[in-house]
Amino acid sequence: xxxxxxxxxxxxxxxxxxxxxxxxxxxxxxxxxxxxxxxxxxxxxxxxxxxxxxxxxxxxxxxxxxxxxxxxxxxxxxxxxxxxxxxxxxxxxxxxxxxxxxxxxxxxxxxxxxxxxxxxxxxxxxxxxxxxxxxxxxxxxxxxxxxxxxxxxxxxxxxxxxxxxxxxxxxxxxxxxxxxxxxxxxxxxxxxxxxxxxxxxxxxxxxxxxxxxxxxxxxxxxxxxxxxxxxxxxxxxxxxxxxxxxxxxxxxxxxxxxxxxxxxxxxxxxxxxxxxxxxxxxx
Amino acid sequence: xxxxxxxxxxxxxxxxxxxxxxxxxxxxxxxxxxxxxxxxxxxxxxxxxxxxxxxxxxxxxxxxxxxxxxxxxxxxxxxxxxxxxxxxxxxxxxxxxxxxxxxxxxxxxxxxxxxxxxxxxxxxxxxxxxxxxxxxxxxxxxxxxxxxxxxxxxxxxxxxxxxxxxxxxxxxxxxxxxxxxxxxxxxxxxxxxxxxxxxxxxxxxxxxxxxxxxxxxxxxxxxxxxxxxxxxxxxxxxxxxxxxxxxxxxxxxxxxxxx
Numbered sequence: 001x002x003x004x005x006x007x008x009x010x011x012x013x014x015x016x017x018x019x020x021x022x023x024x025x026x027x028x029x030x031x032x033x034x035x036x037x038x039x040x041x042x043x044x045x046x047x048x049x050x051x052x053x054x055x056x057x058x059x060x061x062x063x064x065x066x067x068x069x070x071x072x073x074x075x076x077x078x079x080x081x082x083x084x085x086x087x088x089x090x091x092x093x094x095x096x097x098x099x100x101x102x103x104x105x106x107x108x109x110x111x112x113x114x115x116x117x118x119x120x121x122x123x124x125x126x127x128x129x130x131x132x133x134x135x136x137x138x139x140x141x142x143x144x145x146x147x148x149x150x151x152x153x154x155x156x157x158x159x160x161x162x163x164x165x166x167x168x169x170x171x172x173x174x175x176x177x178x179x180x181x182x183x184x185x186x187x188x189x190x191x192x193x194x195x196x197x198x199x200x201x202x203x204x205x206x207x208x209x210x211x212x213x214x215x216x217x218x219x220x221x222x223x224x225x226x227x228x229x230x231x232x233x234x235x236x237x238x239x240x241x242x243x244x245x246x247x248x249x250x251x252x253x254x255x256x257x258x259x260x261x262x263x264x265x266x267x268x269x270x271x272x273x274x275x276x277x278x279x280x281x282x283x
Numbered sequence: 284x285x286x287x288x289x290x291x292x293x294x295x296x297x298x299x300x301x302x303x304x305x306x307x308x309x310x311x312x313x314x315x316x317x318x319x320x321x322x323x324x325x326x327x328x329x330x331x332x333x334x335x336x337x338x339x340x341x342x343x344x345x346x347x348x349x350x351x352x353x354x355x356x357x358x359x360x361x362x363x364x365x366x367x368x369x370x371x372x373x374x375x376x377x378x379x380x381x382x383x384x385x386x387x388x389x390x391x392x393x394x395x396x397x398x399x400x401x402x403x404x405x406x407x408x409x410x411x412x413x414x415x416x417x418x419x420x421x422x423x424x425x426x427x428x429x430x431x432x433x434x435x436x437x438x439x440x441x442x443x444x445x446x447x448x449x450x451x452x453x454x455x456x457x458x459x460x461x462x463x464x465x466x467x468x469x470x471x472x473x474x475x476x477x478x479x480x481x482x483x484x485x486x487x488x489x490x491x492x493x494x495x496x497x498x499x500x501x502x503x504x505x506x507x508x509x510x511x512x513x514x515x516x517x518x519x520x521x522x523x524x525x526x527x528x529x530x531x532x533x534x535x536x537x538x539x540x541x542x
Contacts, residue, residue, distance in 0.1 A: 036379075043380045062402040120298045124306065130474070130519030134394065134482030135496050135512050142500040142508075143323060214390060218482075221395040225486055233395070240398035252399050256391040263390040 064246040073250035082235060082254065089231040090258075092148060093220045096155025100216070101209060104160045108167020109193060112201070118168065125164065133158035133215060134222045141227050151223045158219045159212035166208025170201025203277050206270055213266055217259050232258070324506035332506035333513060341495070346514070349491035352408055353480040356415025360476075361469055364420050368427025368465070373457060378432065385428070389421035394479065397486050406487040411480060418479040419472035423465070430464025431457060463534050470526045477519045492518075 048066075055065045076082045111118045136154055144150035174197055182196045224233020232255055239247035271278065311326045324332070336342040371377045371385075393414060404410035438460075442452050484493025492515050499508035 039376070039379045040383055043384055047384065116298075119295055120302045123299055124302060126523070127516055127520050130523055131512060131516035132478045132481035132493070132519060134478065134485050135493055135515050138485055138497045138500045139505075139508055139512060143505075214392065218392040218394050221392050222482055222486065225394070225397060236395065236398050240402065245402065248398050248402070252396045255395040256387070259390045259392050260387045263386070 062245060064249060068246040069249045069253070072244075072246040073254060076235075076247065076250070082232070082251075085231050085235045086254075086258070088148075089220055089224065089233065092151045092223075092231070093155060093216050096152045096220070097159055097209070097212065097216050099152070099156035100159035100212060101163055103156070104163025104208065104212075105167050105198075105205060107160075108164045108205070109171060109197060109201075111164075112168045112171025113197070125161070129161035129165065133219050137219070137223050137226045141223065146227045146229060151220070151228075154223050155216050155219045159216045162211040162215070163205065163208040166204045166211070167201055170204030171197055173204065174200040203274055206274055210266060210270070213262060214259065217255075217262065221255055324509055328506040329509055329513075332504075332510040336507060336510045336514065342511070342514070345490065345492050345495045345511075346518070348408065348489075349477070349480050349484065349493070350518070352411040352483075352489075352491065353415055353476040356412045356417075356480070357419050357473055357476040359412070359416040360419030360423055360472055363416070364423025364468065364472070365427050365465055368424045368468075369431050369453075369457065369461065371424075372428035372431025372461070373453075378428065385421075385424065389425055393418040394482050394486065397483065401487055406489050408489060410487070411483045411489045411491070414483050415476050415479045419476050422471040422475065423468040426464045426468025426471070427461060430461030433464075434460060466530050466534055470523075470530055473526050474519060474523050477515075477522060481515050 052066045055063055056067070058065055073082075111121070133154070136157065140150045140154045140157075144153075178196060178200065182192050187196065220231075221233045221236075224231040225237050226233075228234040228237070232251060236248055236251035236255070239245075239251055307326050314323060314325045371381055396417075397414065400410055400414055404413065434457075438456060442456055447456070480491065481493040481496075483489055484491040485497055486493075488494065492511055496508050496511045496515070499505070499511060
């Protein structure tokens, strides 16, 4: 989605004007904006309304009315039950992602620069990447307990591979000419990594982190759904175990909303970090 | 020339084997040093339980159950995602209206819905298929929309001027231009299907490889838990390589590498 939005329309410098029908051109800008917003949001409203009405007097115990779901969601949001759980979960996610990004970038830079080593460990990397992340959860939690550490390690392990593979790709994509320049001017190794290879690979690295983020959220929830005494997943699990059906729904929906918000925040972050890259019109 | 590349390849393979051997040796040393919890199995125990698993009927039926749920969910997602995606991607109004909903759906961790889905459908193979299909739908849908949306202005104008009928336009213009994107979506969805199927089995009582891992861990059979984990990785790897190969063959003319 960012790809299409940010790609320059023409290369000559004059901004290409999108074709519009006459009716649209006559409309004033605020009206245009309102129409645009309306067009993008009406379906959400309809979905919500249909859900609300369809479940309003639901007799099925397992399908509570949307009203009761939202009531319990807001109650637990305001009394801090969810907030403390969310802080715990998101803390784990952040720590796990940080480790994954650090290890992935360093490993990717090293492997990207040394062809022989890369070729040798390539099958091993692809094997580890293919291990289902959720299957690690019982083993790691079983071995190390239900504390915070094992959850962070599991998230880190699962998120590391996309970052690593994308960093390797990014390093391989550095312009050979730039590489030669760096060699000809005898740029010291550290400086070469920091100022030449890393910035050139950054767009790929960020793309890798974008792939890793939803994986991290999934592993975070799964690790808590499996066994935990705190966190968002624990909130869902605990509600379902004690037959608090609206709370179970509320928790699951909240995790979805958090996932969505995080992905939006990541787009903002991406534009900040890679502003120079998008501006250059590369791709 | 040919022999030299061959011997080089042989050397590479030997070095790869050596790398695996070194990793296993490190593993064994770590076990001996006692830094890992005592239940982690050594290399010998691991190898014997991998052999044991291959010989057992439980393993094969678990594998079959996991694969059945993963493949059926994946197929449902591929059909639904392609049809919906082509429709949404080629109609501007639909594209705009659904964009927020689709962005929301694709970033939704479907496994978080597990307790809810288990309440509704029970811990059955059918439930597993539904969860897999729900997770696999998004990559196919998003890629298909992206592929259908992306039409060159010249092509659009040509179609309009020659008054190409809708069906012909769909079959000869829209589909070929969207196919590489759809293929990428299908490939991503295939690896997701295995991950989600195993995840569902870990979290619920649904039979399959994930369930076997949980059972083995609860029974303190760590070696067999690791053996099943190994096979789960092997299956995922096999499917990813297979689809990569197939995509390369079928779409030699235009391969997308944007995953």
